[in-house]
Amino acid sequence: MSDDTELRADARRNRESILMAAEDLFLERGVGVALEEVAKRAKVGIATLYRRFPTREALLAATSNERFLALAETSRLRDTEDDPGPALRAYLEELALNTSIYQSFAGALGTVIQCGTPGCNAITAEGHRLLRRAQDHGRIGPAVTFDDVITVVSAISIAIEKESSPQSRVAHLVDLFLYGILRR
Secondary structure (H helix, E strand, O other), X not given: OOOHHHHHHHHHHHHHHHHXXXXXXXXXXXXXXXXXXXXXXXXXXXXXXXXXXXXHHHHHHHHHHXXXXXXXXXXXXXXXXXXXXXXXXXHHHHHHXXXXXXXXXXXXXXHHOOOOOHHHHHHHHXXXXXXXXXXXXXXXXXXXXXXXXXXXXXXXXXXXXXOOOOHHHHHHHHHHHHXXXXXX
């Protein structure tokens, strides 16, 4: 029988194999790919996959962890102006682009960010911070919630999912959200 150190090393290797396989398959075919295929590509049993990642959303959160951490850090570093509008706008654009990296990821974003990974916690905290700053400065109304922001980001991500060059479309859709479509 193996000692605890070997088990931990083996578990770590399995986790990394699962994440690499999931990343590849999610990029190739979207988040709807069968988790059995992820396990097969990772060369682990399906029980091992579910032991490490009990839900598809937990696996999505884990594959997105580094991107979400980087997004939150970049956002914090960028937010140096008195006007919180540009930082909130950039956060929305980057989150929409990161959410559209995998086909059909947008529909699960609201659940994924509740998974508790460091990346999910970081983008949630950063989103709340930016929204609060924009509300404190009167740039966003007090009725807008972080859940509203995630709903809009999800909708934008769905809209751009099949675009080959989504950056300008994301910018336009974020503008529609931030500035509205009604003339005042």
